[in-house]
Amino acid sequence: MRGRNRRARVKLLELLGWLRAVSADLAHLAGPRGSFCRVQACLRPVIATAARVDAELSRRTASMKNKRTSLVHLIYFSRLTISNEPALRAKQIGDITRQAQKKNEFAVITSFLIIDQNFAIQVVEGERQSVNETFQRIAADSRHRDVQIVEWREIAKREFVSSFTTVSRTAANEPHFAKSGLLPMLQRGTPKGSAIHGLAVTLQAESMAKQGIDHLFV
Numbered sequence: 226m227r228g229r230n231r232r233a234r235v236k237l238l239e240l241l242g243w244l245r246a247v248s249a250d251l252a253h254l255a256g257p258r259g260s261f262c263r264v265q266a267c268l269r270p271v272i273a274t275a276a277r278v279d280a281e282l283s284r285r286t287a288s289m290k291n292k293r294t295s296l297v298h299l300i301y302f303s304r305l306t307i308s309n310e311p312a313l314r315a316k317q318i319g320d321i322t323r324q325a326q327k328k329n330e331f332a333v334i335t336s337f338l339i340i341d342q343n344f345a346i347q348v349v350e351g352e353r354q355s356v357n358e359t360f361q362r363i364a365a366d367s368r369h370r371d372v373q374i375v376e377w378r379e380i381a382k383r384e385f386v387s388s389f390t391t392v393s394r395t396a397a398n399e400p401h402f403a404k405s406g407l408l409p410m411l412q413r414g415t416p417k418g419s420a421i422h423g424l425a426v427t428l429q430a431e432s433m434a435k436q437g438i439d440h441l442f443v
């Protein structure tokens with residue numbers, strides 16, 4: 226669509242240039258009255274219409290460009306500093322979840338947090354400024370350390386459906402974690418954005434299938 230808009234604008238601008246040149250020639254040739262002058266008067270609304278169409282095309286192209294570039298995702302990983310004692314750990318993750326859900330809903334952020342051993346890996350998506358502000362808060366949190374950005378880029382659409390979902394590695398989802406090969410990458414300190422993204426999308430699909438809502442997403 227953007228390509229078609231651009232090509233249409235080029236043609237339109239050519240036509241506008243040509244019409245203006247003809248009009249200027251006629252003005253040059255014509256006296257104050259006479260047939261050239263009438264032709265020039267007829268051209269005036271055509272030029273005005275072409276200019277309006279060009280302005281509309283330009284506005285649409287700019288708005289599509291804005292839509293395309295304002296949505297971003299940020300992927301980071303870190304090392305959790307929370308307890309390893311199961312009950313306390315569950316409570317601490319619950320606290321993070323409550324805070325994050327509330328803030329993310331307000332900021333229209335969608336996200337997916339994977340916890341593998343003591344690694345936290347999160348995909349955060351939303352409007353550029355909201356993602357940046359959210360990440361600044363996350364990075365300053367003492368419940369994890371060594372926060373490192375893996376990927377920050379513009380995205381065409383969101384991939385995650387909820388404001389904040391956490392999935393930890395368990396015996397049930399172990400095959401997905403193993404297949405992604407993420408843990409060795411995290412241990413080396415070089416996780417790939419594509420591996421994180423792929424695992425998060427798979428875990429989300431599985432979680433939604435369990436809730437019987439996978440048919441809502443095609």
Ligand SMILES: Cc1cc2nc3c(=O)[nH]c(=O)nc-3n(C[C@H](O)[C@H](O)[C@H](O)COP(=O)(O)O)c2cc1C
Pocket residue numbers: 321324325326328329336338345347349359362363364365366368369389
């Ligand atoms: C691993 C991890 C992930 C988090 N994810 C989010 C998140 O997605 N959104 C969010 O607002 N806060 C998140 N938080 C919590 C923030 O770090 C912060 O505590 C919270 O936003 C409240 O910030 P405030 O006390 O400055 O208001 C996360 C914290 C941790 C440790």
